[in-house]
Amino acid sequence: MVKINFGGVEEEIVTREEFPLSKAQEVLKNETLAVIGYGAQGPAQALNLKDNGINVIVGQRKGGKSWDKAIDDGWVEGKNLFEIEAACEKATIIMYLLSDAGQKNQWENVKKYLTANKAIYFSHGFSIAYKEQTGVVPPTDVDIILVGPKGTGSKLRDLFIEGKGVNSSYAVAQDATGKAQHRVKAIGIAIGSGFLFPTTFENEVWSDLTGERGVLMGAMTGIMEAQYELFRKNGHSPSEAFNETVEELTQSLIPLIADRGMDWMYTNCSTTAQRGALDWKGKFKEATMPVFEELYERVKNGIETKNVLEANSNPNYREKLDEELKQMRESEMWQTGTQVRKLRPNKQD
Ligand SMILES: NC(=O)c1ccc[n+]([C@@H]2O[C@H](COP(=O)([O-])OP(=O)(O)OC[C@H]3O[C@@H](n4cnc5c(N)ncnc54)[C@H](OP(=O)(O)O)[C@@H]3O)[C@@H](O)[C@H]2O)c1
Numbered sequence: 288m289v290k291i292n293f294g295g296v297e298e299e300i301v302t303r304e305e306f307p308l309s310k311a312q313e314v315l316k317n318e319t320l321a322v323i324g325y326g327a328q329g330p331a332q333a334l335n336l337k338d339n340g341i342n343v344i345v346g347q348r349k350g351g352k353s354w355d356k357a358i359d360d361g362w363v364e365g366k367n368l369f370e371i372e373a374a375c376e377k378a379t380i381i382m383y384l385l386s387d388a389g390q391k392n393q394w395e396n397v398k399k400y401l402t403a404n405k406a407i408y409f410s411h412g413f414s415i416a417y418k419e420q421t422g423v424v425p426p427t428d429v430d431i432i433l434v435g436p437k438g439t440g441s442k443l444r445d446l447f448i449e450g451k452g453v454n455s456s457y458a459v460a461q462d463a464t465g466k467a468q469h470r471v472k473a474i475g476i477a478i479g480s481g482f483l484f485p486t487t488f489e490n491e492v493w494s495d496l497t498g499e500r501g502v503l504m505g506a507m508t509g510i511m512e513a514q515y516e517l518f519r520k521n522g523h524s525p526s527e528a529f530n531e532t533v534e535e536l537t538q539s540l541i542p543l544i545a546d547r548g549m550d551w552m553y554t555n556c557s558t559t560a561q562r563g564a565l566d567w568k569g570k571f572k573e574a575t576m577p578v579f580e581e582l583y584e585r586v587k588n589g590i591e592t593k594n595v596l597e598a599n600s601n602p603n604y605r606e607k608l609d610e611e612l613k614q615m616r617e618s619e620m621w622q623t624g625t626q627v628r629k630l631r632p633n634k635q636d
Contacts (some may be wrong), residue, residue: 300470301483312340314466314473321378323348323371323397325383327355327440328410330360332382335447335479343367345390346374375400380470382408388599390414391421398425404464406430408474412492415460417592430467431460434475434483434493443479452481460488496586501579515620525623532620534627 288299322333323346336343344367346516347354362368373399375381383390383397405572407425409415412433414423425431436443439452446452457475459467463538486494499505511532518528553561563612585591598604615621 298484298619300485301475303452303482304477304478306472306476306483308339308476311473311476314469315341317632318342318379318470319377319525320380320382320474321346321369321374322384323347323374323393324383324389325357326384326386328436328443329353329384329440330356331436331440331447332410332478333362333445333479334360334383334444336477336580337448337479338472339479341477344374345370346371346378356376372396378405380406380408380474382410383414384410386599387411387413387421387443388596391596392501394421394423400427401429403428406467406470407466408471409433409488410435411495412458412488412490413592416488416492417589420589420592420596425461427461428463430462430464430470431488432467432471432474433458433460433486433488433491434471434480435486435495436478436480447479452479454482455483456486456491457483458486458488458491491599492592493586494582496591497583500582500586500591506575508577512620519619525619526627529620529627531625533624536629 288301289305290297291300312451318341320336320341320343322329322336322343324332325345325347329345329347333343333345336583345357346369348371357368358364369377373391378400381397381401385393391500394414397407403426407429409431412432412435414421415425415431415433418424426602433456434454435458436453437455438446441451442597455475455478457471458469462468464470472483518531519525523531533590540552540556543555553564556564582591598607
């Protein structure tokens with residue numbers, strides 16, 4: 288672990304320098320890792336582990352798109368691709384990468400293969416932190432570990448291929464073997480993380496659920512819709528409203544923030560923009576803070592996860608979701624976005 292100063296607060300993180308891939312390979316050399324689920328994270332983690340020389344197999348139910356994808360990616364049935372229970376039986380580390388609702392649903396089938404000294408691995412704190420809702424309670428003689436990549440599965444794989452990496456959090460909820468810390472760090476490095484920062488299962492899931500409902504997705508969508516509708520109500524054209532709300536943000540400003548921080552983005556804007564934004568940012572913070580407080584409280588007390596599990600168990604879940612996303616796609620604002628993207632000089636759609 289190395290100590291790094293983050294804006295005045297010191298944190299201990301794991302980097303590839305003091306925990307190189309060779310060390311991860313050594314730690315995992317006698318383990319069989321079974322990636323259960325081949326959805327978004329499953330393929331990325333399984334392929335990165337395989338390419339890094341780790342002994343990995345895939346467990347996936349047959350008959351769906353994910354099974355076909357595993358075959359297309361080169362996994363061979365009976366050699367390194369099995370049905371879920373067969374893979375769990377062979378594993379010393381079960382990497383439980385079904386959807387969160389799927390983890391609840393399949394738990395009884397997986398649990399019986401968690402014999403002494405094995406490990407169960409997650410990429411989200413959900414199932415363990417909300418065990419009263421999910422029923423996911425591993426036996427006391429196995430390790431319970433987590434690596435949460437802070438990016439999508441496709442990003443984890445793409446950056447790995449480019450020789451880069453997504454940063455990940457890691458946690459140990461139960462160290463039954465004395466090897467849990469080594470196991471979790473080795474997997475974190477071997478799946479292709481840039482660096483690993485420590486967390487707990489609770490903090491991982493609370494920050495993740497709040498972040499996606501908040502700034503990353505929910506708040507961003509809501510605040511964009513509000514500003515777009517304001518412009519339209521006041522007689523601005525769709526293209527003007529869209530450009531001032533989304534296009535300039537994603538094409539011009541976010542890349543600047545990503546490269547060199549918020550003040551750098553401000554530095555690159557006009558003095559008129561800088562003055563106004565500095566004057567108004569406090570008002571937006573004040574207006575949204577109570578909403579964030581309410582959100583965090585609902586995440587912590589389990590209302591949000593209860594909603595997710597209930598919604599996912601509805602047989603019409605997929606159709607309802609598709610319908611909601613279709614409404615979004617077909618709204619004037621996002622239809623305008625489709626047109627605007629087509630007009631980009633380097634158009635992509
Ligand atoms: N998506 C991300 O970018 C991301 C990022 C960080 C962490 N995570 C975490 O990583 C874990 C995996 O998430 P994911 O997004 O990769 O999941 P996902 O894409 O939703 O994966 C679905 C997988 O679960 C299987 N599955 C779902 N329900 C099942 C059931 N009842 N029985 C058997 N198999 C079932 C699916 O098989 P079928 O195709 O046969 O249905 C598929 O293989 C989650 O804990 C998630 O929170 C995800």
